[in-house]
Amino acid sequence: MPPYVTAEQTRNILIIGATGVVGTYIIRAIVDARENFGRICVFTSEKTLVEKVQDIAALEAWGVEIFTGRMESERSVKSAYEGIDTVVSCVGRAGIERQIDLITWAEQAGVRRFFPSEYGTDIEYWPESAQEPPHQLKLKVRAHMKTMQRLEHTYLVTGPYSDLYFGTMETRPELGYFDVKAKKAVLLGDGNGAVSFTAIADVGKFVVAALINTNASRNATLIVHSFTATPHEILAEYERQTGVTWEKSYTSLERLRQIEREEYQVHSRLATVVTLRRIWTEGGTLHKYYDETVLGHIETETLESQVAANIRKQEEGENNFPSLLRKLSLV
Numbered sequence: 001m002p003p004y005v006t007a008e009q010t011r012n013i014l015i016i017g018a019t020g021v022v023g024t025y026i027i028r029a030i031v032d033a034r035e036n037f038g039r040i041c042v043f044t045s046e047k048t049l050v051e052k053v054q055d056i057a058a059l060e061a062w063g064v065e066i067f068t069g070r071m072e073s074e075r076s077v078k079s080a081y082e083g084i085d086t087v088v089s090c091v092g093r094a095g096i097e098r099q100i101d102l103i104t105w106a107e108q109a110g111v112r113r114f115f116p117s118e119y120g121t122d123i124e125y126w127p128e129s130a131q132e133p134p135h136q137l138k139l140k141v142r143a144h145m146k147t148m149q150r151l152e153h154t155y156l157v158t159g160p161y162s163d164l165y166f167g168t169m170e171t172r173p174e175l176g177y178f179d180v181k182a183k184k185a186v187l188l189g190d191g192n193g194a195v196s197f198t199a200i201a202d203v204g205k206f207v208v209a210a211l212i213n214t215n216a217s218r219n220a221t222l223i224v225h226s227f228t229a230t231p232h233e234i235l236a237e238y239e240r241q242t243g244v245t246w247e248k249s250y251t252s253l254e255r256l257r258q259i260e261r262e263e264y265q266v267h268s269r270l271a272t273v274v275t276l277r278r279i280w281t282e283g284g285t286l287h288k289y290y291d292e293t294v295l296g297h298i299e300t301e302t303l304e305s306q307v308a309a310n311i312r313k314q315e316e317g318e319n320n321f322p323s324l325l326r327k328l329s330l331v
């Protein structure tokens with residue numbers, strides 16, 4: 001990490017959701033860049049304290065202050081907010097709406113900046129975004145943020161995680177996968193639609209850069225990514241690294257839309273996954289140009305490194321998609 005000038009406004013940080021999948025990477029990056037910050041605090045539930053004893057012990061060993069309480073408790077949350085300049089929320093999908101109170105209380109408690117949990121598909125990419133079911137709660141949070149008098153915000157939009165897109169898809173193979181053992185892939189759309197991906201490990205780096213570049217990130221939507229690739233390019237990289245030609249088939253955009261309708265009809269949890277994949281395939285999260293002048297240059301993962309990591313994972317027998325998917329509450 002290059003040396004940064006410490007910004008007065010981001011001295012004391014509170015992270016909510018720090019032990020979740022994305023939160024784990026975010027807290028790690030913040031701790032690694034600790035010389036830029038004052039107090040680093042985490043707000044967590046009693047339940048997490050018990051279930052994730054080791055994670056909490058690690059955080060304490062790194063000098064992180066732990067505040068315990070329920071996210072619904074104004075008293076607990078406000079007591080954690082005392083002296084805090086910036087709140088970074090990494091709550092999962094189930095906690096998105098609760099941020100409305102967290103934001104109100106932050107304003108009342110004198111917090112200067114709030115990072116709501118975004119870290120995913122761009123919810124304001126084009127006019128159609130406003131109608132997408134998975135975006136509704138995040139859009140509601142942004143609308144609430146607009147009513148704040150003093151509280152500043154930063155929205156960090158990462159697009160899909162390459163860690164989830166690369167790999168197998170046992171629950172519904174038609175939704176696209178790259179299977180290293182079988183040397184088979186199902187590509188989405190015509191295979192030529194580019195998608196901008198962020199590796200989960202890079203999310204923390206972007207958050208730290210946004211925290212440090214206080215001015216550039218003030219009231220801003222920062223759209224970041226690690227790399228951009230089409231399904232054909234991803235497959236070509238798997239083939240290059242495994243040294244053989246793979247068998248491939250396609251799930252057209254039309255077919256994706258059909259699956260999506262069916263999944264909503266039966267109120268399936270998978271519906272959200274299908275919608276997001278359909279959006280990515282339509283090009284609804286393509287950001288070709290990452291403006292390095294905003295956050296500075298960040299060394300990110302690449303198509304090559306992410307395919308290599310996924311091949312390793314699959315060869316070690318770790319089928320990461322379903323479990324990560326559960327933990328991420330469907331991103």
Ligand SMILES: *[C@@H]1O[C@H](CO)[C@@H](O)[C@H](O)[C@H]1NC(C)=O
Nearest residue numbers: 148149150151152153218219
């Ligand atoms: C950022 O947003 C807050 C709340 O809406 C507002 O009070 C503040 O003036 C904004 N700051 C800038 C620099 O636009």
Ligand SMILES: *[C@@H]1O[C@H](CO)[C@@H](O)[C@H](O)[C@H]1NC(C)=O
Nearest residue numbers: 005006007213214215216218
């Ligand atoms: C950030 O903005 C403030 C107020 O607009 C300004 O005084 C300060 O010089 C800026 N800092 C940097 C590093 O640009």
